Amino acid sequence: MKPLAALLLGLTLALNAAHAKELKPLAPRVPFSSLALPDLNGKAHSLADYKGKVVLVNFWATWCPPCRAEMPSMQRLKERMAGKPFVILAVDMAESEAEVRSFLKEIKPAKIDFTILMDKSGKTIKEWKVSVFPTTFIIDAEGLLRYSLLGGAEWDEYDAVQKIEALLPPAPSP
Amino acid sequence: MRRLAALFLIIGISASAGAATRSIKVAPDVDVPVSVHGASRQRLILWLPSEHGVLSAEHTIAAQLAQRGYEVWVADLFAARFLPASPSSLDEIPAADVAQLLQTAAERHKKIYLVSSGQGASRALAGAQLWQQGKSCRALAGAVLLFPNLFAASPEAGEAPRYLPLAGQTRLSVAVIQGELSPWYWQLDDLKAQLEQGGSRVAITTLPGIRDRFYFREDANPRERAAGRQLAAAIHRSMQQLPSIPPGKKP
Numbered sequence: 001m002k003p004l005a006a007l008l009l010g011l012t013l014a015l016n017a018a019h020a021k022e023l024k025p026l027a028p029r030v031p032f033s034s035l036a037l038p039d040l041n042g043k044a045h046s047l048a049d050y051k052g053k054v055v056l057v058n059f060w061a062t063w064c065p066p067c068r069a070e071m072p073s074m075q076r077l078k079e080r081m082a083g084k085p086f087v088i089l090a091v092d093m094a095e096s097e098a099e100v101r102s103f104l105k106e107i108k109p110a111k112i113d114f115t116i117l118m119d120k121s122g123k124t125i126k127e128w129k130v131s132v133f134p135t136t137f138i139i140d141a142e143g144l145l146r147y148s149l150l151g152g153a154e155w156d157e158y159d160a161v162q163k164i165e166a167l168l169p170p171a172p173s174p
Numbered sequence: 175m176r177r178l179a180a181l182f183l184i185i186g187i188s189a190s191a192g193a194a195t196r197s198i199k200v201a202p203d204v205d206v207p208v209s210v211h212g213a214s215r216q217r218l219i220l221w222l223p224s225e226h227g228v229l230s231a232e233h234t235i236a237a238q239l240a241q242r243g244y245e246v247w248v249a250d251l252f253a254a255r256f257l258p259a260s261p262s263s264l265d266e267i268p269a270a271d272v273a274q275l276l277q278t279a280a281e282r283h284k285k286i287y288l289v290s291s292g293q294g295a296s297r298a299l300a301g302a303q304l305w306q307q308g309k310s311c312r313a314l315a316g317a318v319l320l321f322p323n324l325f326a327a328s329p330e331a332g333e334a335p336r337y338l339p340l341a342g343q344t345r346l347s348v349a350v351i352q353g354e355l356s357p358w359y360w361q362l363d364d365l366k367a368q369l370e371q372g373g374s375r376v377a378i379t380t381l382p383g384i385r386d387r388f389y390f391r392e393d394a395n396p397r398e399r400a401a402g403r404q405l406a407a408a409i410h411r412s413m414q415q416l417p418s419i420p421p422g423k424k425p
Contacts, residue, residue, distance in 0.1 A: 024331070032332065063355045063385055065393070122360050131329045131357045148331030
C-alpha cells in the first residue's frame with residue numbers, strides 16, 4: 001500500500017509542478033503606457049520614476065479571488081528582495097480607495113505595504129490590454145517588458161524569484 | 175445507451191421541477207431534452223447552456239420568465255450528445271443542433287429569442303447564423319447574451335483579444351448583459367464593434383458591482399444574489415429594447 005501511496009503522491013506532485021504557473025518570456029519591448037497613476041494616498045507614480053529597477057506590474061481587484069490569494073506571496077517577494085532594485089506596482093481596477101483599504105484591513109495580519117495604484121477610469125487596463133485578472137508583467141531595469149503571467153501565482157516560489165533576480169542590474173562596484 | 179438517456183432524463187426532470195419535458199430530434203439519433211416552462215405561441219425563449227451546463231438557477235429564471243408570458247425552452251445540448259458540460263464539449267456541439275431547434279420553434283411560435291451565457295453565446299450565434307442562411311427569418315427576434323465569451327482563445331497578456339469569426343459574421347439584434355466587475359467589461363467596445371461587423375445591432379446593459387457568473391456562482395455576495403433574482407426582469411427588459419436591424423441585405 002505504501003509504494004502505491006508514494007506513487008500517487010509523486011504523480012500528484014509532478015502534475016502540480018507541470019501546472020504551476022510560470023512567467024512567460026516576452027520579446028523585450030517598451031510598455032504599453034507610462035502607467036501614470038496615483039497611489040492610495042494620491043501620490044503620482046510613473047514607470048519613468050523606476051528606471052534602473054525591476055518592476056512587477058500587477059493588475060488586480062479586490063473582488064477577484066485569485067488576485068486576493070496571491071497578494072501575501074507578492075508581499076513575501078517584496079520582503080525577500082529588500083535592499084535590491086525591485087519594486088511592485090499593483091494596479092487596482094476601477095475601485096474606490098475605501099474598497100481597497102477595506103481589503104487591506106481584511107487580510108491582516110498579512111501586511112501589504114507595496115505600492116497600490118488606482119486606475120479609476122480603467123484607462124490603463126485598456127492600454128495594457130488586460131482581459132484576465134490577475135495579469136502581471138515584469139519590466140526590466142531598462143524599462144522594457146520582459147515577462148507576463150495570466151492568473152494567480154505564488155510569487156516567492158523559485159521560478160518567479162529566479163527570473164526576477166536574473167533581471168536585476170549588477171550592483172555598483174565599491 | 176437507453177439507460178444513459180433515461181438517466182439524463184431523470185437528472186433533467188429533477189432539475190426542472192415544474193416544467194414539462196419534451197424531446198426534439200435535431201439529427202438522426204440525436205434528441206435534445208428540452209424543459210418547457212410556460213406556454214405561449216407569441217414569444218418563445220430558447221435558452222442554451224453555457225460551458226457550465228444546464229443549471230438549476232436557469233430553470234428558476236425560466237420559470238420567472240414564463241410568469242411574464244414567455245414560453246421558455248431550456249435545451250440540454252450536452253445531454254443530447256452524451257457530453258459532459260465543459261468548454262471543449264461545447265465546441266463539439268454542432269451549430270446544426272441549435273439551427274434545428276430554431277426551425278422546430280419557428281413552426282409554432284411567432285417570435286423567438288435566444289438566451290445564453292459565457293461560451294454558450296458562441297453556440298447561440300453559430301446556430302442563428304446557420305439557421306438564417308437563405309431565410310428571411312423574421313421569427314428570430316434576437317439574442318440576449320449574458321457576460322458572453324466570444325474569444326477565439328484565451329488572450330495572451332498584453333495582446334488584444336481575438337474573437338471567433340462568427341462574432342463578426344452574424345446579423346442579429348443582440349442584447350449584452352455584462353457585470354462591471356469583470357475584465358470583459360473593459361472590452362465591451364471591442365465586442366460591440368466585432369458583432370456589428372456582421373450587421374448585428376447591439377445594446378449593452380452593464381450591472382454595477384456585479385461579477386461574471388453572478389446568478390450561479392458559489393461565492394455570490396448579497397448584491398450578486400439580488401441581481402440573480404432580478405435577472406428575469408433584466409432579460410425581459412433587454413428583449414423589449416433589442417435594437418432593430420436596419421433594412422438591407424438578407425443574412
